[in-house]
Amino acid sequence: xxxxxxxxxPLTQLLLSIADxxxxxxxxxxxxxxxxxILEEDIAFSHLAQDEIAHAQAxxxxxxELTGQKADDIAMGRPAHEFRSxxxxxxxxxxxxxxxxxxxxxxxxxxxxxxxxxxxxxxxxLRDLAKRMAAEERVHVEHTDSWVIRFGRGTPQSRQRMQSAxxxxxxLATTLFEPYDGLKLLVDAKIYPGSxxxxxxxxxxxxxSVLDRAGLKANIVxxxxxxxxxxxxxxxxxxxxxxDEMGEVYRTDPGAAW
Amino acid sequence: xxxxxxxxxxxxxxxxxxxxxxxxxxxxIFTQLRKAGPYIYAGWLExxxxxxxxxxxxxxxxQDQECVGLWAIDRAHLTSSDGLYRASGRNGxxxxxxxxxKKAGDLFLEAGTIEADSPAAAVDAARRGLxxxxxxxxxxxxxxxxxxxxGENELIWRYxxxxxxxxxxxxxxxxxxWIAFRDEKKLAExxxxxxxxxx
Numbered sequence: 001x002x003x004x005x006x007x008x009x010p011l012t013q014l015l016l017s018i019a020d021x022x023x024x025x026x027x028x029x030x031x032x033x034x035x036x037x038i039l040e041e042d043i044a045f046s047h048l049a050q051d052e053i054a055h056a057q058a059x060x061x062x063x064x065e066l067t068g069q070k071a072d073d074i075a076m077g078r079p080a081h082e083f084r085s086x087x088x089x090x091x092x093x094x095x096x097x098x099x100x101x102x103x104x105x106x107x108x109x110x111x112x113x114x115x116x117x118x119x120x121x122x123x124x125x126l127r128d129l130a131k132r133m134a135a136e137e138r139v140h141v142e143h144t145d146s147w148v149i150r151f152g153r154g155t156p157q158s159r160q161r162m163q164s165a166x167x168x169x170x171x172l173a174t175t176l177f178e179p180y181d182g183l184k185l186l187v188d189a190k191i192y193p194g195s196x197x198x199x200x201x202x203x204x205x206x207x208x209s210v211l212d213r214a215g216l217k218a219n220i221v222x223x224x225x226x227x228x229x230x231x232x233x234x235x236x237x238x239x240x241x242x243x244d245e246m247g248e249v250y251r252t253d254p255g256a257a258w
Numbered sequence: 259x260x261x262x263x264x265x266x267x268x269x270x271x272x273x274x275x276x277x278x279x280x281x282x283x284x285x286x287i288f289t290q291l292r293k294a295g296p297y298i299y300a301g302w303l304e305x306x307x308x309x310x311x312x313x314x315x316x317x318x319x320x321q322d323q324e325c326v327g328l329w330a331i332d333r334a335h336l337t338s339s340d341g342l343y344r345a346s347g348r349n350g351x352x353x354x355x356x357x358x359x360k361k362a363g364d365l366f367l368e369a370g371t372i373e374a375d376s377p378a379a380a381v382d383a384a385r386r387g388l389x390x391x392x393x394x395x396x397x398x399x400x401x402x403x404x405x406x407x408x409g410e411n412e413l414i415w416r417y418x419x420x421x422x423x424x425x426x427x428x429x430x431x432x433x434x435x436w437i438a439f440r441d442e443k444k445l446a447e448x449x450x451x452x453x454x455x456x457x
Contacts, residue, residue: 031260038282040303044317051416095268135414143313155276245261 001123003066007189010182011123012066013084014192016074017231018114019059020085021176023075024239025107026052027246028093029100037097041147045100048140055133062125076250080239086175086230090239098151098165104144105166106173109206112137113199122190145210152214163216170218173207174200178223178231283334285311285406287319288357288368290327297329299357299366308332308406316413324415328408335404337377339385339397347377347401354380355402358394366398374399 003011029049036042060071067074088106093099115137118130151162177200186192204220211218228234282304288297300319305311311330319328336343351373358369369390374380380399384391391397 031263035259035263038304040305040314040318044314047317054416092262092266095263095266136416139316139414143317146309146313157272157275241262 003123003191004189007182007185007191008066010186011191012063013180013182013231014186015059015063015066015126017084017086017180018111019056019063019075020083021089021107021111022052022059023056023246024085024089024242025103026050026056027242028089029104032097032100035095044143048104048143051136051140055136058129058133062129065125072250073254076247077254080235080243081233083235083239083243084231084233085235085239086172086178087236088169088172088175090230090236090242091169091172092238092242096161096165098161099168101144101147101151102162102165102169104140105148105207105210106169107176108137108140108144109203109210110176112141113203113206114195117194117199118192120190120193122193126191148210148216149214152211152216159215162214166211166216166218170220173218173220174222175229175231177203178227178229179225180231281306283332285315285330286333286336287311287315288329288331288366289319289325290329291325293326295326297327297357297368300325302333305330312406312408316408324413326413328413330406331400332404336398336400337381339381339394343398345377345400349376351375352401354384354399355405356380356384356388356391357398357400358384358388358391359396360390360394362395364395366396369394369397371402372399 026049029052030046032042032049033046034042036045056075057071060074063069064071064074088103093103112134115130115134118126119134121127121130148162151158153159183192183195187195200222207218207220223229230236283306284302285305285308286302287300289300290297300315303311303314303318305314308330311332312328315328315330319325333343335345337345337347353371353373354377355371356369357366359366367390369384370388372380372383372387374383377399381397384397384399386392
């Protein structure tokens with residue numbers, strides 16, 4: 001299936017929104033390598049962060065086929081306002097592992113849902129890639145859920161810290177769902193089938209179910225559709241420093257081969 | 259650590275209200291590389307319970323080589339013929355899974371099952387009754403209920419290329435650059451000596 005000219009831009013934006021979410025989440029979470037709470041979990045957490053970056057790379061390569069650019073240049077060569085990541089993946093975790101977990105809780109569940117929908121895309125390259133990524137993302141969800149539940153059911157202190165982390169990030173959770181121009185065209189063309197309100201409802205059900213099992217709560221608020229955020233290029237002040245450090249090596253020699 | 263982390267002013271650690279219980283304990287991990295193949299020792303890890311052990315096992319022992327089955331065994335329930343591990347088994351006739359190590363340093367392999375009245379008796383019975391265990395350097399026995407197994411088709415492995423995780427060194431291009439650089443250095447040194455001789 002060839003992509004109609006009027007769909008190329010929205011489809012690129014869609015691919016970037018997923019890829020940027022994953023790249024930044026992967027970057028934030030790989031910042032725990034060597035600093036995790038226990039050795040085994042440190043290694044597992046690093047693996048999962050590497051997964052996210054590998055997924056991002058595959059998506060950038062797919063976007064690159066549409067725009068004629070190389071994946072590295074798309075990932076590292078764009079200014080901040082061209083990123084399509086949601087605010088929740090940009091904010092730092094303040095060196096608090098419960099915060100990193102709470103972020104993963106909201107993001108991993110969202111990821112599985114959007115990837116599962118894309119696994120039914122009319123566009124084969126996206127369909128094939130999304131099927132594989134959705135299967136891997138389900139492993140992430142299992143991992144994240146188990147830790148959130150462990151902390152929720154652990155000591156009063158672990159429960160309180162996990163709850164605080166959830167409370168701090170809950171206001172940003174729905175930035176993942178921000179609508180943007182062109183999304184409806186992709187839904188109508190069945191390139192991104194079913195990205196509608198039911199996905200939000202399903203996500204809420206999944207999050208609530210995990211939190212219930214953990215004895216925790218989340219106060220989720222849906223943003224106003226007119227509030228421009230990450231999906232439309234309006235980012236928090238945390239994005240620039242993150243991109244600066246991430247792109248440092250790339251910028252010293254953009255064409256370098258390793 | 260990223261510069262962002264280094265520059266972050268970390269608040270002082272709040273003291274723990276409940277002292278850590280030190281409940282991380284060793285689990286040995288076996289993997290089955292192909293359907294109906296033997297389970298082979300892959301390593302061990304620390305976890306607080308079977309669920310955590312299985313979760314870690316999937317992450318740590320499947321990344322380099324795909325497997326179709328995983329076992330995670332709480333080492334407290336293992337008994338070894340060399341006396342290193344001694345489980346306090348319940349008395350009464352039951353079956354034991356046996357793993358054997360052919361020569362010192364070899365990987366333990368699944369060797370069969372045996373029935374016995376105690377872990378020590380199971381070691382003896384395995385030595386007598388199981389072909390692989392007879393001449394083995396060392397054997398382990400464990401009751402099957404303490405072997406946590408992955409489910410049918412439960413294991414999925416990364417479909418994206420994971421070879422970058424392996425410590426295999428750099429690719430051909432970089433190797434060529436290194437050789438060119440090193441040869442240049444050698445030539446420069448040789449020229450220096452050459453000049454020293456001539457003058």
